[in-house]
Amino acid sequence: MYTILIVEDDRKIAELLQSHIQKYGYQAVIVTDFEHVLEQFREIQPHMVLLDINLPSFDGYYWCRQIRSVSDCPLIVISARSGKMDQLMALENGADDYMTKPFHYEIVMAKIRNHLNRAYASRNEERVVQKAGLMLYPERLELQLQGKAVMLSKKEAVLMETLLERSPRVVSREAILNQLWDDSFVDDNTLSVNITRIRKRLAELGIEQALETVRGSGYRLSPIWEDHQTR
Structure with missing residues (x-):
């Protein structure tokens, strides 16, 4: 079972994401300590991260860089910021994709499946x-x-x-x-x-x-x- 880490300080959005993700057979874990996101990432070892930008203590760009320093797992930024520069900064800091709020949960799930398949589906048959x-x-x-x-x-x-x-x-x-x-x-x-x-x-x-x-x-x-x- 794939595990998805949700880094979102809006508890309602985080729980709705968790509920929807788990409905499709994945495990979803919500971060609760926003000062130690990397420590929770290391402990959980998720297959994917959903990451907001506006977070307490450190913003999502910071945590994106920290996660990228230890892992290449798929990382999707989900944010209310819709500017070109915000999207560019997310991608430059290591994000694989960017979605703006409000979003359709079915689109979120489609992107989750797509990125998980790309990252892990062919793991047992290495291509060159x-x-x-x-x-x-x-x-x-x-x-x-x-x-x-x-x-x-x-x-x-x-x-x-x-x-x-x-x-x-x-x-x-x-x-x-x-x-x-x-x-x-x-x-x-x-x-x-x-x-x-x-x-x-x-x-x-x-x-x-x-x-x-x-x-x-x-x-x-x-x-x-x-x-x-x-x-």
């Missing part, structure tokens, strides 16, 4: 996506080249998989956004941040200038590292 010796292991969030490895976040792994599968073709920005955020609203800056992170991960493997921005179209991953390996 490769191109010219560059190997991505999506389930373990690892990218390898010639025995050297770097770790990726969940978003980075999904983005890298999309680029690798279509390399050397151009991948449109719309296609990438649909893969990463399931049609949730995000602006161009958010995607640019994630592209920059992928370039940094490739650079750690000694791959420079392989990820190209095709103006007006999207992005292309060219396997130029293959040329270096054969020299």
Whole structure:
């Protein structure tokens, strides 16, 4: 059974979420001590976190960073804040998705199922996506080249998989956004941040200038590292 941690200081909303989640066969635990969220996270070891931004003591951005320092479990921010900057900050601090209040519980459940399936459904059958010796292991969030490895976040792994599968073709920005955020609203800056992170991960493997921005179209991953390996 999957366990979902609810970090929400509005007790009524938290209990409604808990009741709805448990109706679908998941376990839902509500955080009660908002000064020690990370300690409760470590103790419970949930498979997913639902996190509000406006919290006592420390805000949700802070706890998002703290959780990301120890886990890559799916994390959905649920907040009354609907501004672009709030959504951007949540994603930049490690959130996988963002929902604004008021929300429909069926949509919350659909997102929960989607993220849990992505994170855990294929755990027993490890996949590998490769191109010219560059190997991505999506389930373990690892990218390898010639025995050297770097770790990726969940978003980075999904983005890298999309680029690798279509390399050397151009991948449109719309296609990438649909893969990463399931049609949730995000602006161009958010995607640019994630592209920059992928370039940094490739650079750690000694791959420079392989990820190209095709103006007006999207992005292309060219396997130029293959040329270096054969020299």
